[in-house]
Amino acid sequence: MFSSLFWSSVGMAFDTLRSYKLRSFLTVLGVIIGTGTIIGVGSIITGMDAAFANAMRTFGSDTMVVFKFAVGPRFGNRSAEERMRKPITFEQAQAIRERCPHVDKVTAGLLPWRGVQKIRYQANDYAGLDMWGADSSYADVWQVELIHGRFFSEIDNQHRARVVVLGEDVWKGLFASSDPSGKWVDVEGQKMEVIGVMKKSATGEPGGRDNRLVMPYWSMRKFQPAAEEHMLFVKPMKGQLPAAMDEVRGVLRQERRVKYDEPDSFSISTSEQMIEDFRSIMSITALVMVVMSSIGLLVGGIGVMNIMLVSVTERTREIGVRKALGARRREIITQFMTEAVVLTFLGGLLGMAVGWLIPVLGGFVFPELPMSVPLWAAGTGVAVSVGIGLFFGIWPANKAARLDPVEALRYE
Numbered sequence: 001m002f003s004s005l006f007w008s009s010v011g012m013a014f015d016t017l018r019s020y021k022l023r024s025f026l027t028v029l030g031v032i033i034g035t036g037t038i039i040g041v042g043s044i045i046t047g048m049d050a051a052f053a054n055a056m057r058t059f060g061s062d063t064m065v066v067f068k069f070a071v072g073p074r075f076g077n078r079s080a081e082e083r084m085r086k087p088i089t090f091e092q093a094q095a096i097r098e099r100c101p102h103v104d105k106v107t108a109g110l111l112p113w114r115g116v117q118k119i120r121y122q123a124n125d126y127a128g129l130d131m132w133g134a135d136s137s138y139a140d141v142w143q144v145e146l147i148h149g150r151f152f153s154e155i156d157n158q159h160r161a162r163v164v165v166l167g168e169d170v171w172k173g174l175f176a177s178s179d180p181s182g183k184w185v186d187v188e189g190q191k192m193e194v195i196g197v198m199k200k201s202a203t204g205e206p207g208g209r210d211n212r213l214v215m216p217y218w219s220m221r222k223f224q225p226a227a228e229e230h231m232l233f234v235k236p237m238k239g240q241l242p243a244a245m246d247e248v249r250g251v252l253r254q255e256r257r258v259k260y261d262e263p264d265s266f267s268i269s270t271s272e273q274m275i276e277d278f279r280s281i282m283s284i285t286a287l288v289m290v291v292m293s294s295i296g297l298l299v300g301g302i303g304v305m306n307i308m309l310v311s312v313t314e315r316t317r318e319i320g321v322r323k324a325l326g327a328r329r330r331e332i333i334t335q336f337m338t339e340a341v342v343l344t345f346l347g348g349l350l351g352m353a354v355g356w357l358i359p360v361l362g363g364f365v366f367p368e369l370p371m372s373v374p375l376w377a378a379g380t381g382v383a384v385s386v387g388i389g390l391f392f393g394i395w396p397a398n399k400a401a402r403l404d405p406v407e408a409l410r411y412e
Helices: 002-019 021-027 029-059 090-099 154-158 168-175 217-223 241-255 271-314 316-324 329-365 375-401 405-409
Strands: 064-067 103-110 118-121 124-127 130-134 146-149 163-166 184-187 190-198 212-216 230-236 267-270
Touching: 021 029, 021 271, 029 271, 029 329, 029 375, 064 241, 090 103, 090 230, 090 241, 103 217, 103 241, 118 168, 124 168, 130 217, 146 168, 154 217, 163 168, 168 190, 190 212, 212 217, 230 241, 241 267, 267 271, 271 329, 271 375, 316 329, 329 375
Parallel strands: 130 212, 163 190
Antiparallel strands: 064 230, 064 267, 103 130, 103 230, 118 124, 118 184, 146 190, 163 212, 184 190
16 A cells, blocks of 8 residues: 555656656755765775775885874874974884894985975976985885986995986976986086986875985985985784884984883874875765765755745645545655655766766776775765655645645645
């Protein structure tokens, strides 16, 4: 009985929608926008999560990043204690290399001591370099792929050779994709020979630019003697990450004179930890975005309730006729509730189509960002749109069911 009543109400709902196409579309426009936003936000967050996780795992699931405070995504400012910490030093990297038997490789990355770094070749300038001084193991730790030339060797490092390896976007900005090997550039007033070009790193930020410029560690110490900030990249022996991490922590606490009852004055992070931090931030971001997009759904729900109230007024005589012929209150409520749900459900489907376009278009703009529509976003969008129809259809349906049949038949 209920099944036949439901399908009959669905048929009547579609007849009503066909009679008022434009009005119905404008009514559910807020539902379309809200549902599309939920699905679009879900696809963007899923793509960012996949890109970040792939980047970190490409870098190496067991590689440790050692710095004076935690690296990676986080909320809030650094504490006063973190800002006052002394830099990690090259000597501490040497101590790890010599005293940690479960450590395979240690790369000490030297960061420049002052702000925006610039490079010039002839009339072309490129600002905002991500400059590093490193030893030859940088290429292994960061899994460097070369487009042109070679990476510098340990001999180049020990002899303080005036050589640099450029990131892909720096190379394109200066040399317009021609082979720069053997060309001399000006790096902050120092003449340096370009010996290679690195392919854009998988660990780079999705949609970001590859602004890297890597030179031998001792060359950078020679040209920037005031630079003192180091970031260490430590690769443990295969399968020995916990033991290597304990050894590194113990050596650093000794080298940095940390008392036994004091917390670490440094941070050791792994790619898995950074992925977890990123996901915790993204989950909060997703919740905020879903709440904001629900405003569109609320507006759509109010529009649905308004148009259903108008529909009840327009069809007062029809309701009176149905009641006079024996239609019960439940049947009237079911009819109008079904119309509201069908209206918002169709709006949810249109919103899903809009949301599905976002990863398609995003794939053209950011091809390295693997966006896709997660099932939870699609399901949530449609479920919420149906819920909107149920919630905002209750009042109009009850109003229709409470009409007095005699008064309804006399309505003009």
